[in-house]
Amino acid sequence: MELLRPSKADEAAAALGNGSVALAGGTEVVPLLREGLLHADTLVQLTDAVPRGVDGTRIGAGTTLAELEVDPQIPQALREACSLAASPQLRAMGTLGGNLLQATRCWYWRLGFDCWLHGGERCFAKDGAHREHAIFGNDRCASAHPSDVAAALLALGATVRTTQRELPIAELYRLPSDDNRETTTLARDELILELDVPTPDASTYLKAMDRRKWAFPLVGVAAASRGGEIRIALAGVAPTPWLLDGPAALDAATPLPGTAYKVEIARALVRRATEGVDPTGG
Ligand SMILES: Cc1cc2nc3c(=O)[nH]c(=O)nc-3n(C[C@H](O)[C@H](O)[C@H](O)COP(=O)(O)OP(=O)(O)OC[C@H]3O[C@@H](n4cnc5c(N)ncnc54)[C@H](O)[C@@H]3O)c2cc1C
Ligand code: SF4
Numbered sequence: 048m049e050l051l052r053p054s055k056a057d058e059a060a061a062a063l064g065n066g067s068v069a070l071a072g073g074t075e076v077v078p079l080l081r082e083g084l085l086h087a088d089t090l091v092q093l094t095d096a097v098p099r100g101v102d103g104t105r106i107g108a109g110t111t112l113a114e115l116e117v118d119p120q121i122p123q124a125l126r127e128a129c130s131l132a133a134s135p136q137l138r139a140m141g142t143l144g145g146n147l148l149q150a151t152r153c154w155y156w157r158l159g160f161d162c163w164l165h166g167g168e169r170c171f172a173k174d175g176a177h178r179e180h181a182i183f184g185n186d187r188c189a190s191a192h193p194s195d196v197a198a199a200l201l202a203l204g205a206t207v208r209t210t211q212r213e214l215p216i217a218e219l220y221r222l223p224s225d226d227n228r229e230t231t232t233l234a235r236d237e238l239i240l241e242l243d244v245p246t247p248d249a250s251t252y253l254k255a256m257d258r259r260k261w262a263f264p265l266v267g268v269a270a271a272s273r274g275g276e277i278r279i280a281l282a283g284v285a286p287t288p289w290l291l292d293g294p295a296a297l298d299a300a301t302p303l304p305g306t307a308y309k310v311e312i313a314r315a316l317v318r319r320a321t322e323g324v325d326p327t328g329g
Contacts, residue, residue, distance in 0.1 A: 049089040056240055059096035060210040063236040067091050071109060072140035074133075075149045084150075084159060097144060098241050108144030108239040112196065115143065124250035124269045128199035128282075131254045134261045144239040147197050147207075147219065148231060151190040151286070152263055153180070164188045164228055173303060179265065182302040182309045184222045184285035189303060192220075192230075193263045197288040199252050201280035202269035206243040209233070216242070220287035230286055247271040249324040253316045254282075266312045270320035277321055284309060294318065 051067075053059040063069060066088035070076050079085035098107030101118050115121050116129040116138065133141060150156070151164065153172055161167035172180050172189045180189040192198075197216070205216045211234065221232055233239070250271035256262035267282030279291040284300075291297070294317045300310045 048087060050092060051089060052092040052095060054095045056096045056210055056238055059091050059093055060236050060238050062089070062091045063238070069093055069238060071097070071142040071145040072111065074137050074141045075145055079150065082157070082159070084157070093142075093144070093238070097142075097238060099142075104244050104246060106143060106242045106244060108142060108241055110143050112138040112141050112143070112146060122199075122203055122244060122247055122250045122271070124199040124202060124247075124252040124271055125196065125244065127252040128195040128254075128267070128269065131252065131256075131267075132195045143196065143242065146194055147200075147216075147239065148233065149194060151188075151230075152193045153188075153190040156190065162188075164190065164223060166228065176305075177303050178305045179263070179283070180303060180306050181285045182300040182306050182313070183281075183289050184287065185301060185303065186222075187225070188223055188228075188286050189306075190286045191264075191283045192286060192288050193283065194288060195252065195254060195264055195267045195282050198264075198267050198280045198282035199250075199269040200242065200244065201288045201290055202271040202278045203244050203247060203250060204271070204273075204278060205245075208240050208243070210236075210238045210240060216288075217290060222286055245273070247273045247324075248326060251320050251323045253320050255312045255316060266309050266316060268313065268316040268320045270317075270324045272324040272326055275326060277324060279317055279321065281313060284313065291317065294321065 068087040070090040097109040099109035112129040155171040163170045252269045254267045255265045264283035281289040
């Protein structure tokens with residue numbers, strides 16, 4: 048396998064596609080290559096090509112989660128989401144861009160089952176083990192998006208700048224459909240360069256997990272208030288990060304038999320998170 052290390056973003060983007068895969072911290076790419084779930088003739092190392100660091104509201108996609116969790120310029124919800132993700136070692140390597148693009152943790156998918164998301168006919172999780180799976184958007188694939196960080200950025204109303212465009216973070220994600228089973232809208236030769244994260248009046252991130260450390264979100268709830276409005280976004284509840292149109296929107300959840308408990312956890316965390324950022328103190 049060849050390793051390229053371009054120094055410019057446009058060179059890195061031009062090298063992608065046709066068997067070339069972007070490599071940031073490698074905490075996701077390397078396990079996927081090892082398991083045969085990702086194939087690459089060439090790895091394009093992004094270290095010198097993608098911005099790293101925080102400058103006011105702008106965050107380079109190459110910034111590690113460990114750098115973000117201690118940076119005072121970063122809104123609290125994002126710092127908390129980073130500090131509750133993975134382990135210290137993984138946060139020291141894992142970057143913001145890589146975190147947003149991590150693949151599902153659904154074990155059927157990770158074990159290489161020919162499931163619907165892999166292009167097959169059925170979702171094995173729906174009939175099988177699905178305690179960690181989705182309560183929204185689970186019509187075709189019931190996977191639960193694992194990124195704490197993406198939910199925080201969604202509540203904060205972040206904008207993503209890529210080598211091709213600028214878009215609200217909500218538009219980086221899509222529910223997979225029969226004719227397109229991708230869960231992001233990023234093109235094969237498109238790189239995330241940086242995010243712009245508006246400063247909220249207040250924000251928080253709460254996470255329910257099986258262990259108190261080093262566990263993916265069963266349910267993660269981010270809330271951010273700005274100018275009297277509160278935005279809420281969830282992790283671990285749908286195949287993509289999920290924007291919640293207020294606490295009552297949980298009534299529209301479509302849980303599987305084994306994920307009904309997540310609705311109750313989400314209700315409790317949404318209540319606590321919104322109380323925590325409510326400017327009226329309510
Ligand atoms: C055991 C374990 C536990 C974890 N727990 C959590 C958790 O609780 N919460 C959580 O949120 N995350 C968790 N993670 C995910 C972890 O945070 C990510 O693996 C990490 O942030 C990915 O960053 P990376 O730089 O290593 O990405 P890489 O592995 O280098 O890349 C990941 C993907 O993103 C692409 N990519 C990377 N950067 C860019 C870019 N700038 N533009 C375009 N494409 C890019 C790569 O091509 C690849 O497809 C966990 C991971 C592991 C292995
Ligand atoms: S939840 Fe999605 S990834 Fe998991 S088995 Fe079903 S289709 Fe595959």
